[in-house]
Amino acid sequence: MDDQTAIRHLKDGDIGGLDVLVKRYQVQAVRTAYLILQDQAAAEDVMQSAFIRVYDRVHQFNDQYPFRPWFMRIVVNMALKASGSDQTVLTLDITATDFLPDTTPNPELQLEEAQQEAVIRDALAALSTEQRAVIVMRYYLDYKESEIAQAVQAPLGTVRWRMHTAKKRLRGLLTAFQPGYAGRMRDE
Amino acid sequence: MNDEQLKHHLTTIAEKDIPDDMDYLKAIHDTIGKRSATTRRQWLPLRLIIAAVIGLLLGGIGVYAIFQTLTDPGLEAVIEQGLVQEINQEQTINGVTVKVSRAYMDTNRVAIWYSISGGEDLLPENGSMYPLSTTMLRQTGSEDLFTMGGMFTQAGLDPDSDSLVVFDHDVQRPESGIYSLDFVVEIGGSMQTMLIIPPDQTPTPGPVPDEFIHSIPYVGEFIFSLELKASEPIILEPDMTITQNDIDITLQEVLIAPSQTEIVLCFELPDGRDWQPNTRIMIDGREGLPSGYGLIQLPSPEMVERCTKISFMVAYLAEDETMTITVDRLQTSIPDVYTPELFATASERLAEQGIVVTFELGEHGMRYEVIESPEGLGESEVGMAVFDALREHYAGLWEFTISLP
Numbered sequence: 001m002d003d004q005t006a007i008r009h010l011k012d013g014d015i016g017g018l019d020v021l022v023k024r025y026q027v028q029a030v031r032t033a034y035l036i037l038q039d040q041a042a043a044e045d046v047m048q049s050a051f052i053r054v055y056d057r058v059h060q061f062n063d064q065y066p067f068r069p070w071f072m073r074i075v076v077n078m079a080l081k082a083s084g085s086d087q088t089v090l091t092l093d094i095t096a097t098d099f100l101p102d103t104t105p106n107p108e109l110q111l112e113e114a115q116q117e118a119v120i121r122d123a124l125a126a127l128s129t130e131q132r133a134v135i136v137m138r139y140y141l142d143y144k145e146s147e148i149a150q151a152v153q154a155p156l157g158t159v160r161w162r163m164h165t166a167k168k169r170l171r172g173l174l175t176a177f178q179p180g181y182a183g184r185m186r187d188e
Numbered sequence: 189m190n191d192e193q194l195k196h197h198l199t200t201i202a203e204k205d206i207p208d209d210m211d212y213l214k215a216i217h218d219t220i221g222k223r224s225a226t227t228r229r230q231w232l233p234l235r236l237i238i239a240a241v242i243g244l245l246l247g248g249i250g251v252y253a254i255f256q257t258l259t260d261p262g263l264e265a266v267i268e269q270g271l272v273q274e275i276n277q278e279q280t281i282n283g284v285t286v287k288v289s290r291a292y293m294d295t296n297r298v299a300i301w302y303s304i305s306g307g308e309d310l311l312p313e314n315g316s317m318y319p320l321s322t323t324m325l326r327q328t329g330s331e332d333l334f335t336m337g338g339m340f341t342q343a344g345l346d347p348d349s350d351s352l353v354v355f356d357h358d359v360q361r362p363e364s365g366i367y368s369l370d371f372v373v374e375i376g377g378s379m380q381t382m383l384i385i386p387p388d389q390t391p392t393p394g395p396v397p398d399e400f401i402h403s404i405p406y407v408g409e410f411i412f413s414l415e416l417k418a419s420e421p422i423i424l425e426p427d428m429t430i431t432q433n434d435i436d437i438t439l440q441e442v443l444i445a446p447s448q449t450e451i452v453l454c455f456e457l458p459d460g461r462d463w464q465p466n467t468r469i470m471i472d473g474r475e476g477l478p479s480g481y482g483l484i485q486l487p488s489p490e491m492v493e494r495c496t497k498i499s500f501m502v503a504y505l506a507e508d509e510t511m512t513i514t515v516d517r518l519q520t521s522i523p524d525v526y527t528p529e530l531f532a533t534a535s536e537r538l539a540e541q542g543i544v545v546t547f548e549l550g551e552h553g554m555r556y557e558v559i560e561s562p563e564g565l566g567e568s569e570v571g572m573a574v575f576d577a578l579r580e581h582y583a584g585l586w587e588f589t590i591s592l593p
Contacts, residue, residue, distance in 0.1 A: 015217070022213050030210065031202035040206065051216050120197040139195040140202065157425050157440035158495045161454050165493060 003067040010058045021067065022051055029075045035136045036079040038125055046082055050074045072141055073151040076133055083129035123174050131166035138163065261474065262447035263299055263354075265503030266292055271446055273416065275300075281408035283307050286373050293416035294445035295364055296499065298325060298334075298355040300371050300414075310376075310404045321375040323353045328368040328413055356480055356499070364420040371414055376406035421445045422504075422593060430586045437465070437515055439588045440495065444504045444511075449476065451513060454495040458582045462521040469500045470512040471592075476502025512589045518582040522575055534577035543573055 001009075001020050009017030026047055033043035053074050054061075061070060124132055137143040137151060149159040266272055271292060278287040284307035292299045304321060325334045334355075422444040429438040441452040449469060457463050469476045480499035531547040538545055544560035561570045 015220070018216070019213055022216055023211075026210060026212050027206065027208045031206045034206050035198060035202055043206070044210075044212070048212055048216055048219060051212075052219055055216075055220055116193065117197050117200060120194065121201060124198075124201075135194075136198065139191065140198040142195075157427050157438075158452055158454060161438065161440065161493075161495065 007058060007061060007067060010055070015055075018051065018055055021054065021071070025068065025071055026051075029072070032072060032075050032136060032141060033079040033082075035124070035140055036076065036129060036133050037083055038132075042082055043079070046075060046078045050078050053078070069143075069147065069151075076137060076151055080129060080133055119174060123170055127166060127169055130162060131169060134159065134162050134166050135170065260354075260447075260479075260501045261476065261503050262501045263292065263352075265505065266294075266447045269446065269505075271419075272299075275412070275414060277412045279410045279412070280306070281375075281410060283309075284375055284407045286375075286410040286412075288371060288412045288414075291371070291414055291416055292447065293367065293418045294447055295362055295418050295421045296356065296443070296445040296448040296450055298369075298416065299352060299447070300325075300355075301352050302371075302373065303351060304373070304375070307375075307404075307407060310407070321373055324372040324374070325355050326370045326372055328370050334367070334369050362418055364418050366415060366417050369414050369416055371412045373410040373412075375408065375410070376404050419446065424590065424593075426588065426590050428588050428590070430588065432584050432586050433582070435518065435582065437586045439513060439590075442511065442513075442590065444592075446504055447501075448479070448499055449502055449504060449511075450480075450497060450499040452495055452497050453513075453515070454493060455515075455518065456493050458518060461580065463494070463518045463582065464521060465496065465498070465515040465586075466517050466519050467498055467513065467515050469502055470514075471502055471504060472508045472510060474502060476500035508592050510589060511592055512587060514588075515584050515586040517584045519576070520580040522578055526578075530578060534574070537577040538573060541573060543570060545570075545574060 001017075003021065003024070006017040006020035010021075011017075029047040029050055030040075030043045033046040034040055037043050037046070050071065054071060061067070124135070127135070134148055137148045138145070143151065145159050145163065146156060148163075149156045272290045273292065275288045275291050278285060280286075285305045286302060287305075288300060288302045290301040300323075327334050422442075424442040424444070426439050426442060429436050435456050435458060437453060437455040439451065440454055443450045449471070451467075451469070453465055453467070455463075455465060467478060477500065478498050479501040480497075526547070526549060534547070535545065542560070542562040543558070543565075545556045545558050548555045548557070556574055558567075558570055558574075565573075
């Protein structure tokens with residue numbers, strides 16, 4: 001069953017339509033919220049709340065448009081809201097060694113990969129929630145700036161400003177964590 | 189590290205930390221099942237808030253300062269320009285009649301003029317039906333609110349109705365177009381009519397006193413189906429930055445609807461406190477004061493800049509040529525906690541303006557009494573000065589002038 005059919009079922013009161021959407025998007029929703037919130041339990045709560053919102057608001061959804069962008073917009077906004085209500089900055093307590101491979105055919109490449117990943121983790125954790133949200137939307141969900149603007153209900157200029165400051169901060173953090181990486185990051 | 193590498197690492201982190209074998213179907217079903225029995229209760233706070241405002245205005249309890257001085261040049265202008273729609277719908281339930289006379293919509297807000305009459309036998313002596321009613325704007329045929337809030341004001345602009353409710357599209361701005369909406373007035377039941385504290389006090393947590401709980405028999409829900417048209421707004425993206433006193437402020441966006449103008453300002457925070465811009469607007473010589481203020485980003489301790497959305501009740505006319513937006517200063521929000529030291533500082537600041545007040549912490553929060561003020565300074569102006577004295581200021585001035593299309 002495709003998304004549009006599932007939504008039509010849900011609009012007709014058949015909760016089986018929601019089941020299809022949950023199975024299809026629950027993982028990506030949790031991963032998106034997790035990247036923003038840096039907390040798995042909170043991300044799972046956000047995902048569940050987002051599907052409840054879909055259930056409540058499905059009659060507002062125009063099924064001529066794709067479901068995924070609408071749904072992920074709900075997820076991102078709920079993640080932002082969740083971070084605001086907690087008023088805490090959550091960080092991941094993970095170091096580079098957690099991701100070092102045990103045995104590898106190309107140890108040098110995999111070591112560099114793991115180190116880069118660890119640097120990204122630390123740098124992400126040091127960003128504000130709002131800055132993480134634009135980075136996640138741009139680079140994980142592949143949103144265009146205009147789509148981010150629509151998602152967070154902010155003018156395009158504001159999104160550009162937020163993206164600019166997020167990338168500027170990320171660049172600074174990457175430099176601090178591992179000199180040499182950040183200079184190659186493009187500022188669109 | 190380039191963009192592709194960043195994307196790759198984000199995906200890797202997400203996939204490593206969050207397994208793809210999760211199944212939350214049962215949990216979601218359980219939540220929906222448990223919740224269905226209580227769905228209707230979720231509107232209660234909104235109803236209470238609206239009822240509180242209504243109660244304060246017409247229930248004889250007191251009038252909040254902002255409404256005493258409220259005029260709405262934006263709505264006055266759309267009436268003068270004939271942009272308001274005639275509705276003239278009337279319903280009677282259990283001897284109570286609600287009449288909706290006019291309505292107006294643009295992409296910033298919806299205004300509805302209406303009146304309630306009859307049902308006097310249900311009311312306590314000298315009572316009014318307004319404190320015991322709530323208003324909502326829903327999508328036609330749906331329980332979902334079209335827009336949150338609903339600020340009740342004195343009508344004054346329409347001889348056929350005695351009240352006006354304005355719904356601001358704070359959460360989601362609608363596109364221009366025609367909307368089918370249900371304006372709902374629910375009357376009766378038990379209502380709390382004291383959520384807004386008079387201007388010389390601040391609220392404190394605690395139970396609502398019994399005298400502010402009123403009830404009459406439930407009258408009913410009056411539902412008016414409206415077809416409202418929202419015209420296309422003018423949207424400008426000046427992206428102008430002005431630096432003053434080491435602080436950059438950028439005017440990102442200006443959205444001009446006939447009844448209201450909304451701007452987005454981004455600014456650097458002088459420090460970690462909750463700073464807001466003190467802003468005013470001039471359109472071809474007509475001044476507008478802020479009517480709404482909202483943060484675009486949620487505040488967080490590490491935030492170094494902030495974007496805010498500010499709306500102004502100011503008319504826009506097709507022949508207007510220039511708009512000037514002025515940020516006089518940045519100022520901190522009014523503190524949540526009052527201390528004797530803060531009162532002492534505020535008293536010193538007020539004394540410099542010739543204003544003498546005494547502060548007191550009471551059961552409902554802070555209270556002040558004006559002992560002395562310069563001649564010609566009105567009560568509300570003194571009140572503003574008092575609250576200004578309780579804030580910290582960061583001097584400007586940032587002035588943006590833009591040409592209108």
